[in-house]
Amino acid sequence: MANITRILDGNIEGLFFVDETCIDCDTCRQLAPEVFTDLGDYSVVFHQPSSDSEVRNSTQALLACPTGSIGTTEKIDTHSVMEDFPLPLDDGIYYNGFTSKHSFGASSYFVKHPEGNWMIDSPKYMPHLVVKFEAMGGVRYIFLSHQDDVADADRYAKHFGAQRIIHRAELRAQPEAEVVIEGREPVRFNSDFLVIPTPGHTQGHCVLLYKGHYLFTGDHLWWSRNRKTLNASRSVCWYSWTEQTRSMELLLGYEFDWVLPGHGERITLPAATMKEHLLRLIERMHSNAK
Template sequence: MANANKRLDSNVQGNFYVDATCIDCDTCRQLAPDSFEEVGDYSAVTRQPQGEEQTHRAYQALLACPVGSIGTEQSEKGLLHRAMDSFPLPIEAGVSYCGFNSEKSFGANSFFVEHPDGNWLIDSPRYLKHLVESFEQRGGIANVFLTHRDDVADAERYARHFGARRIIHRADSSAVPDAEWVIDAADPVMLATGFELIPVPGHTPGSCALLYDERFLFTGDHLWWEPSSRRLGAPHNLVWNRHELYESIEKLLDHRFEWVLAGHGDRVRLIPEDMKAKLRELLQSRRPGPRA
């Protein structure tokens, strides 16, 4: 819970603020970019929300913050409850952003896919009654796909509650030693109709993306959207193998998708041709000679 006594000086005056416990994970800036920006090593409220929609987004950011560093001088309970009820936040075609990011994964995003053959959780939010009940109302969880070892968070609790299978690559399986389904592959693997695991080693040796319906690519920490530059981004630091990272990005050119849904960093939808152009642009910025 945010502490007004730790309110950062970088906040503008007004109801919403960020305190000094902020870990600069970007969650609030994704949800409410009109109100939150990065200032130095923290996020801060640089513009107080104006109007119902901006205020709603600011309350969503408050709830999603993994460390509870966002507070209000006066809480509007009706608006807070409305924001709570908005999660999981629909994206498109039965795909939702869970919200309630976990400190255990440094505030990584997680996603939920409703599917008639069984629902999927991609990486893990905090284990909360609200989300458990929301998932139950949508038919539960059959599979928990873990993109890599950093974003496991409360996956075990969700898997235990719903009797779900946890899926992870063997190279990162030390993070989930009792995982129900361990994949040991260097090439893409069809996990179920419409769900394809794509190994993307680089950030970690076992990093994997999940391609759903040839439209939605869940990328973990491998790839994300940078709205300020309108470019795709990939890790510079905390990289297990830089050469493998570039090779993994290049291999994504073999796949068709419209959405990048990242664990860290923003999400984006582009037509597939533009997505491939952005991938090539990213490769060209990192090393010469990507393939056509």
């Protein structure tokens, strides 16, 4: 629960505010970019919402914030806004919200599929989401991109009897995971889902390609709001930049028109344009090799 006595400098006065518990995860800036902005090491409210939709987006941000750092100076209706989650993004693809501080506010997703639904990385364990997932047919698989973004995957797996999928090199984060990816070969699950090992950010990082359109990228690849292009960062590469560059080159062999990351912005672009951005990123990665 945010505390007005701990409000951060830089918030503009009004209904919404951010307090000093903010961990600068970017979730609020994605959900309500017209209200929240980055002040270096934290977010603040730079424009108070002035329409119903801006209030709704800001309330979604309040609910999705991993640290409860967003507050209001008056009571607002969070109950009906909670019903927005999981947020539909595209046909059968949802953003879960309710990010976990244990994954530094990483985004997680839900894919509705006739052969069993998938969760991609994990949100906080929330009874509200459990009820929503149950109504959509439960969760059959939980794909875990890497060890940092597992959050409450074990609790969701137990509740739904779901199978967690994770690479062996990340297994310490979910030692009882049901499906372990080995080595570097892609692994297909029915005709629609392809797990692709992409070592670099961590040793056993993997991405998930769905239907040849949607690439769930964990912390391997994301869209940069400032650069307006695809991005990866050496400063958050925990295993090997050389390996991450190789893994990025590997993705040139696949078509996709969505990038849905754990951190950073989601983006949809024509596949050919996406590939151009990917090529430019690989060039930048090579030039930053040393």
